[in-house]
Amino acid sequence: EDQVTQSPEALRLQEGESSSLNCSYTVSGLRGLFWYRQDPGKGPEFLFTLYSAGEEKEKERLKATLTKKESFLHITAPKPEDSATYLCGSGGSNYKLTFGKGTLLTVNP
Amino acid sequence: NAGVTQTPKFQVLKTGQSMTLQCAQDMNHNSMYWYRQDPGMGLRLIYYSASEGTTDKGEVPNGYNVSRLNKREFSLRLESAAPSQTSVYFCASSEDRVDTNYGYTFGSGTRLTVV
Numbered sequence: 664e665d666q667v668t669q670s671p672e673a674l675r676l677q678e679g680e681s682s683s684l685n686c687s688y689t690v691s692g693l694r695g696l697f698w699y700r701q702d703p704g705k706g707p708e709f710l711f712t713l714y715s716a717g718e719e720k721e722k723e724r725l726k727a728t729l730t731k732k733e734s735f736l737h738i739t740a741p742k743p744e745d746s747a748t749y750l751c752g753s754g755g756s757n758y759k760l761t762f763g764k765g766t767l768l769t770v771n772p
Numbered sequence: 773n774a775g776v777t778q779t780p781k782f783q784v785l786k787t788g789q790s791m792t793l794q795c796a797q798d799m800n801h802n803s804m805y806w807y808r809q810d811p812g813m814g815l816r817l818i819y820y821s822a823s824e825g826t827t828d829k830g831e832v833p834n835g836y837n838v839s840r841l842n843k844r845e846f847s848l849r850l851e852s853a854a855p856s857q858t859s860v861y862f863c864a865s866s867e868d869r870v871d872t873n874y875g876y877t878f879g880s881g882t883r884l885t886v887v
Contacts, residue, residue: 697875706776706862706878707815750815752875759830760875764814 665690665755669763676741676770684736684749684766692756696734698727699750701765707750741770774798776879778863784885785853793848793882795863803866804846805830805876806838808859815862821846853886860884 666689676682688696695714699707711720713729720727724745726737736749746769752762779794797804806818817830819838827838835857837849846865850857860883864876 695875699875699878704881706864706880707876709874709877712873712875752815754875759817759820762815764812 665753665759665761667751667753667761667763669749669751669766671766672764673767674769676738676768678742678770678772679740681737681739681741683738684751684768686734686736686751686763687732688734688751688753689732690753690755690761694754694756696729697752697754697760698734698736699752701748701750710749738768741768743770743772746770776863776865776877778861778879778882780882781880782883784887785850786887787854789853790849790851791853792850793861793863793884794845795847795879796845797863797865797877798844799865799867799877800843801865801867801877802843803868804840805864805866806836806846806848807862807864808832809862809881810859818848818861850884853884855886858884858886 668687670685695712698710701707711727716731718729724739728735748765748767750765752760776797802823805820807815816832821827821840824843839847860881862881863879866876
């Protein structure tokens with residue numbers, strides 16, 4: 664059974680304080696590791712897809728990386744508008760996405 | 773704007789009442805999904821439809837039924853609502869069973885309270 668575990672559950676940062684979110688996955692036949700952002704009261708919004716170990720993708724202050732067992736979402740010099748819940752999902756050979764429970768990020772000014 | 777549209781956005785039901793949550797996508801996607809999201813539980817798959825005319829159970833199907841009305845529309849029905857079904861419901865779609873570019877495209881959710 665595919666499993667995705669995200670840590671920490673919640674993270675509070677000061678503006679400009681860089682950090683990383685972790686996503687550990689167990690999936691057979693990985694077809695993609697997905698990162699989403701979810702704002703309160705809204706649906707998840709796509710950020711990145713990673714396909715193979717060693718791959719990295721960047722978007723503004725966010726960089727996602729992938730190993731054979733984990734993915735990290737690095738946040739460099741975050742701003743208050745980066746506050747959101749970040750979801751990780753793995754797509755496996757069963758052709759479905761399995762999601763972690765998310766990390767609630769709060770960036771204080 | 774292209775995307776996934778869910779109706780209603782909010783709903784309060786009494787225990788035992790029935791209702792149908794509507795979902796429509798205009799991206800010509802083949803696959804559609806219903807998830808529920810609860811605090812501390814993450815997104816859990818209720819039902820999915822890999823293509824028009826097919827539906828399959830997900831992780832938490834009990835108490836729900838679905839209909840893939842056509843390629844665009846996928847509805848979720850609660851026949852006899854229970855307080856345990858209080859949740860936020862998300863509909864999603866993807867070009868294929870796993871869209872390896874974007875995963876899923878999500879709607880904005882239906883917030884359901886059963887009293």
